[in-house]
Amino acid sequence: MEGRISHAEIPSLLQLDQVDQRRRGGGGGGGEEEEEEEEEEEEEEEEEEEEEEEEEEEEEEEEEEEEEEEEEEEEEEEEEEEEEEEEEEEEEEEEEEEEEEEEEEEEEEGRRRRRRPVETRSHSEVVRQLPDILS
Numbered sequence: 001m002e003g004r005i006s007h008a009e010i011p012s013l014l015q016l017d018q019v020d021q022r023r024r025g026g027g028g029g030g031g032e033e034e035e036e037e038e039e040e041e042e043e044e045e046e047e048e049e050e051e052e053e054e055e056e057e058e059e060e061e062e063e064e065e066e067e068e069e070e071e072e073e074e075e076e077e078e079e080e081e082e083e084e085e086e087e088e089e090e091e092e093e094e095e096e097e098e099e100e101e102e103e104e105e106e107e108e109e110g111r112r113r114r115r116r117p118v119e120t121r122s123h124s125e126v127v128r129q130l131p132d133i134l135s
Contacts, residue, residue: 007051011044 018040
């Protein structure tokens with residue numbers, strides 16, 4: 001961005017300004033110039049300190065944001081793990097129920113077989129009863 005001065009450039013610009021003033025003033029103005037230089041140096045130091053503080057604050061904010069993001073990711077992972085565990089438990093329960101149903105059906109089938117006596121007929125008996133069965 002041309003025409004704009006960043007905070008980082010201010011100290012170097014102030015130094016250039018001081019050099020220009022010394023050249024113009026001839027270098028021997030006395031106490032006022034020294035006071036001005038001291039004030040400018042103090043201002044520069046204050047500005048540098050402010051910049052450093054701002055940078056530190058920005059870094060802290062970024063670190064906090066990163067920590068928050070990490071925490072959110074961890075929470076999401078935990079939730080996903082819990083959901084997976086719940087799904088696995090549900091599947092296991094369904095499998096157990098199916099197995100129980102199959103066992104019950106097998107038991108019921110076994111009971112039915114025991115209740116009905118098995119009829120055995122000879123071939124000739126079946127042939128004789130065939131017309132009655134078909135009608």
